[in-house]
Amino acid sequence: MTSNQNPFTQSIEATDNFPYGFAELEAAAKEKLPTPFFGYIQSGASGEETLRNNEAAFEKYALVPRFLNDVSNLDTSIELLGKTYDHPFLLAPVGMLKMADEEAELAVAKAAANYHVPFIQSTVSTYSIEEIEAAAKNSPKWFQLYWSRDEKVSYSMVNRAEKAGYDAIVLTVDTFILGFREEDKRNQFSPLKKGFGKANYETDEAFLQSLSEHTDEAVIQKIVDHLYHPHLSWNHIAELKKRTSLPILLKGILHPEDALLAIENGIDGIIVSNHGGRQLDGVIASLDALPAVAKAVSGKLPVLLDSGIRRGTDIVKALALGADAVLFGRPFVYGLALEGQRGVEKVLANLIQETNVSLTLAGATDIASAKRMKVTRI
Ligand SMILES: Cc1cc2nc3c(=O)[nH]c(=O)nc-3n(C[C@H](O)[C@H](O)[C@H](O)COP(=O)(O)O)c2cc1C
Numbered sequence: 001m002t003s004n005q006n007p008f009t010q011s012i013e014a015t016d017n018f019p020y021g022f023a024e025l026e027a028a029a030k031e032k033l034p035t036p037f038f039g040y041i042q043s044g045a046s047g048e049e050t051l052r053n054n055e056a057a058f059e060k061y062a063l064v065p066r067f068l069n070d071v072s073n074l075d076t077s078i079e080l081l082g083k084t085y086d087h088p089f090l091l092a093p094v095g096m097l098k099m100a101d102e103e104a105e106l107a108v109a110k111a112a113a114n115y116h117v118p119f120i121q122s123t124v125s126t127y128s129i130e131e132i133e134a135a136a137k138n139s140p141k142w143f144q145l146y147w148s149r150d151e152k153v154s155y156s157m158v159n160r161a162e163k164a165g166y167d168a169i170v171l172t173v174d175t176f177i178l179g180f181r182e183e184d185k186r187n188q189f190s191p192l193k194k195g196f197g198k199a200n201y202e203t204d205e206a207f208l209q210s211l212s213e214h215t216d217e218a219v220i221q222k223i224v225d226h227l228y229h230p231h232l233s234w235n236h237i238a239e240l241k242k243r244t245s246l247p248i249l250l251k252g253i254l255h256p257e258d259a260l261l262a263i264e265n266g267i268d269g270i271i272v273s274n275h276g277g278r279q280l281d282g283v284i285a286s287l288d289a290l291p292a293v294a295k296a297v298s299g300k301l302p303v304l305l306d307s308g309i310r311r312g313t314d315i316v317k318a319l320a321l322g323a324d325a326v327l328f329g330r331p332f333v334y335g336l337a338l339e340g341q342r343g344v345e346k347v348l349a350n351l352i353q354e355t356n357v358s359l360t361l362a363g364a365t366d367i368a369s370a371k372r373m374k375v376t377r378i
């Protein structure tokens with residue numbers, strides 16, 4: 001994508017009253033959403049040390065720009081797993097989006113399609129794989145898999161995603177049990193128990209066969225049972241690979257040794273992530289984990305990052321520290337809560353504009369040059 005717009009004009013083009021910065025966005029979503037819904041989305045696990053550190057990590061790194069480098073033509077496109085995308089970011093998988101808006105993933109997938117940004121659908125989404133494909137036909141979509149205790153259900157969902165034309169499988173490895181989430185305990189709230197994440201299960205033959213009763217309660221209880229999978233190991237990865245021709249990425253890698261094992265096990269990409277500080281608290285911030293992981297991988301597979309991306313300058317820092325692309329979650333969920341599909345589009349438009357301005361001011365002409373940019377630890 002080439003950016004020919006003149007930011008001197010853009011900077012005084014007030015769009016409307018839609019919030020710009022993340023803090024404003026979060027505050028507006030807090031006003032709008034019921035307390036337990038907002039609490040579920042915003043909070044982290046335990047004492048929220050990691051939630052805070054994810055954002056703080058970006059402030060410990062400073063960009064060192066280059067000038068006089070003819071940056072009049074910016075190309076922000078990336079190539080990932082054989083496909084080309086317009087921007088160096090994707091929408092992270094976020095489950096149970098009906099908490100934010102009735103249209104939930106349908107609205108997000110349509111917004112993402114309009115900007116040619118890949119949408120990663122969560123296993124526990126409010127609408128099914130097939131409903132989302134029908135709403136945003138032929139747009140870039142990946143499927144995030146929560147391994148199921150009944151592995152027939154995992155394989156069945158992966159096959160459905162493949163049949164529906166999804167481009168990749170993202171297996172989340174850090175949520176085999178749920179983190180200790182104090183805010184949800186305080187609010188006595190579980191969106192799963194409300195039924196917001198059951199669409200992919202209710203429409204799955206293998207899941208339906210595992211049910212002995214078909215009441216709403218029995219369905220939800222069975223989903224809870226299937227989601228519990230602490231036995232997940234590299235052996236399952238080998239089996240999963242046999243069942244699909246789609247590329248497989250692992251989401252939740254933080255240790256360089258696990259990144260090396262991913263290569264050994266034939267994985268196609270990794271996502272350096274601590275789940276937005278929602279799983280194990282006190283873990284390394286994703287950005288702090290990135291340089292060692294990128295060094296270990298040394299270009300053998302794509303390295304993506306999420307957790308704490310809030311603005312364009314964060315994206316540039318992540319690229320400079322070794323990421324090939326990034327994902328973000330809460331910012332688009334707040335956009336969804338505020339104005340549905342339009343709100344997600346506004347978040348995307350602002351992020352694209354800020355990323356493009358930041359890349360250009362830092363002296364980059366494309367993503368490869370952003371990845372060579374100097375960053376210093378302060
Ligand atoms: C409300 C909420 C629900 C989430 N649901 C999922 C999910 O279903 N699957 C998954 O792999 N990650 C899930 N995540 C984690 C995100 O994919 C991502 O790792 C995280 O949001 C990144 O941090 P950020 O919100 O700071 O950008 C969820 C995050 C939030 C905030």
Ligand SMILES: CCCCCCC(=O)C(=O)O
Pocket residue numbers: 095124175178190191192227275278
């Ligand atoms: C309560 C249901 C568990 C699904 C996990 C969704 C998720 O990844 C997150 O909330 O984070």
